[in-house]
Every structure is written in structure tokens, then in C-alpha cells.
Amino acid sequence: MACSGFEVILSAYADGEATPLERRRLEEHLAGCKACGVRLAIILKSKGILAAMPAPAAPPDLKASLLRAAASVDAPASGLGRAPSRRGQARRGLRETLLGLWDDAFPRYGLAFGLAAFLVVGVWFQKRQDEPVPIDLMIAAHRQYSLAQPLALAQGGQPSAAGQDQDGDESED
């Protein structure tokens, strides 16, 4: 597992909340990864600093403001006050996982993604510019013109009747 996969476990490990399996995997990883060792040390030091700080006093209207905030949240259709379902928990977990992956991937792949998106848009735009002109459109325009050309109308050309242009003898040897 890559270092990014241990970040969540590091925090749980520092809090003493990692499962036995997570503890064993992390300790195996830490044996060979200096960077994660440094991260763990930072987390533990932060915990120590935070623990040493006096706890801030709760604001006097904390309870009231919390109750107001709770009242303004839309109640789920299934009813107020019910514990989130396992499906809901799974969806939240998936969402957090995806967001975590995005946060991890974007700094590395964001530029490539942006470039790819630009290329796709560019190709689409170019294809639109290169859309073929149907030659039938031109032939139709020509046909319309040949039927209505002013010089022809001026001459009052009449449809040729059968044999009309058969003047003169026509015998073939």
C-alpha cells in the first residue's frame, strides 16, 4: 500500500484507535518508510501540544446555537432523529473516499487533466469548423438558377415537343 493509504491509519494509530490489523500493517510500513515515521511524529507532537493547552470555555449560548442549527437542517424523509442507515453510512464513506482520492490526485494530475480537457474541446471545435459542405447543396442551387436564369426567361424558351427539333431530313447512310 502506498503512503497515501496510511494517512488515515496514522491518525487513528496516534489516537490509539487503530484496529489490530491496521496497527500491524502500519508498523510493518513504518519499518521501511522514514517519511511516514516523520508524519507520525508530527501527529504525536501535535497531540501533545493540544493536550497541554487549556480547554477553551464553552460559549454561554453554545447549547442554544447548537439547537438552532439542528432545527434548521432538513429532516430526512424517513423521520427525524433516526440514526443514519448503513446505506447512508456507506454512501458517506464512499464520498469521503472519493474526495480523499481527488485531494490526493489533483495536485499531481490536475494539469494533465486540464490539458486533456482543452484538447478535447479543441478537437470538437475544429471538427465543427471542418464540417463538410454537401455538394448536393451546390447542385440544388445550380438547378434553381438554371430554371430561373434571366437570359432564358427573356427568350421565353418553350418546352420542346416531340419531334419539334427534327427539322430537315435525317436519314443515316
Place this chain on the structure above:
Amino acid sequence: MLLLGAPGWAARTAALPDPVETLARGLAGPSVSYDGTVSVRGAKGRSKKMRVRCAPPACRREIVDSKGAALLVVVTDGAREWVFDKRLNKVWQGAGPGSPEEGKAYAAHYRIAVSTGGRVAGRPSWRVELSPKSGVALRRRLWIDREQGLILRDESYLPDGTTVSKSRYSRVAYGVSHDAGLFAPDSPAGALKAGRLDMDDGERSRARESSGLEPKTPAWLPSGYVLEGVELVAHRDKKIVHYRYSDGVHALSLFQSPPRARLDLGTKDRRDVRLAAGAGFASWSDEGGVLGWTQGETRLVMVAPLGIEALERIAESVR
């Protein structure tokens, strides 16, 4: 029995002239003056009568009404040509069509065959058959006066056999004397004047501004054709310039597309051609021959009831 008929048969086949030379003679035309009446049939079967009087190289052709009054007059002195439309009271003038293509140029595009053609307008003729080698251009049949070389009858067909154009002399007389004034250009007072193939500055500016394209027009067209107008054909966000030409019977269209515009030929038969102007293709439609090519960054397409040799000559002259 067979042998008895052999001398006559042998004499008839031995008398056939060389096809290319016969064609060349017809293209060059008579060297003597003549006067004749021609029936011309163009698009959708419209038929017109034409009076032709020539004292080579000068010639006068008039499309006449049922009473014989001239409606459209074409006068050429060999070097220049004037076209007068009586209804529009307009004169187009410009360079003449020049020398016809040589027979050799036709031989590059057609298989040429000659046979006896019977009599047309009372004159004995050779029949010359022009079959396009490509299979996607117009086929032609010409009946050529055996003695004088005048093309007495001319028919064009699409590859599927549909008739595109027909013309035939119903009467012709040779050696007639003509009044020299017949071959002076008609320019009645007050007539509008225009270049035969040129756009005026206003037309050119409008075409350029509307389409964003620098207009490209031919410097050569067959005798009688004039620029009648310029229109725009819209396709989505593209504007295609449509240059319209006519000789009073037939129509010729030249389309200019924006750079990089690809042409969708559909399922039409086509063959690739190589012009001095650039790569192109030849095809055909119900309206006649189709020639498309690229010139610089411009796409051009021509539609006309003309043979491939004429289409290519026009394309090569586009500037």
C-alpha cells in the same frame, strides 16, 4: 454471296476519315461564310431558335423569338465578343473564346470514333462519338459537315444516357455574302455595359464582405457565356459564393467555399484529376458535369452541361 458484297462494304469502311482529324476539322469550323438556322435545346427541354451568320473569324448568333426578332445577340470578331440582351438592354463585352481546343486535347479525355452520319440539314456528315475515358463525364455526339467542317448537330449525354443538350442546324447555306455591319457590336444608346466575365467593383466588394473570401472567377468561358450575377449560399455558419453564368440557353455555376471546407460528395461516382491549379475531382449530376478542385486555400466547384475538356479549361483559367 458474301464476296459479292465485300467490295461495297470494303469501300465504305475504307472511306472513314481519321477520327481525331475529323473532330479537329469540326472544332476549327468552316473557312467560308455561311448562314444557317439552329434549334437548341437546353435544361428541362427548353428549346430555342438561333440564326447564325458567319464570315470567319467573325460570327453573329441571334436567339430569336417566334417572329424571328432577335432577343439575344452574340457577336465576335475572333478576338473579342459582345453579348447583347434586348430585354435587359445590357451589353457584356470582353475577350472572345479564342482558339478551340485541339483534337489532341480531346483525345486525352475521350475515346473518339467516327462513322457515317447521314444527312443533316441536307448536308452529308460524319458522326463523331466522344466517349469519356473516365466514365464520369458527359458523352458527346457530333455530326460534322463532310465538305465544310461545320458541326451540324451536337448532342451531350450524362453517363446514364440522359440528354443534357442538343443543337441542330435545320438550314445552312455556304458562300453567302454578309453586310459587314452585322459583325459590329450592338450597343444601343442607354444600354448597360458590363464585362463579359468580370465582376464590377461593387459586386466584388459585396461578395468579399459577405463571405470573407477573395473572389475567384474564370478568365475563359465558351462563347456566349456571361456573368449574370453573384449570390450567396448559406450552410450552417459557412457562406458559399455562387457565381452564375449563362449563354442564354445553358447555365454554368461556380461555387467558392471557405478555406478548409471539406466537400461531401455523397455516393456520386468520381475520379481524381490533377489540374495545374491543384488537385481535384470530376463527377456528374443531373445538371451536367461537375468539377471540383482546390486552389490555394479555396475550394471551388463547377456545375455545367459541358464536357470535361471545357470544365478543365475553365478551371485552369480561374484567378
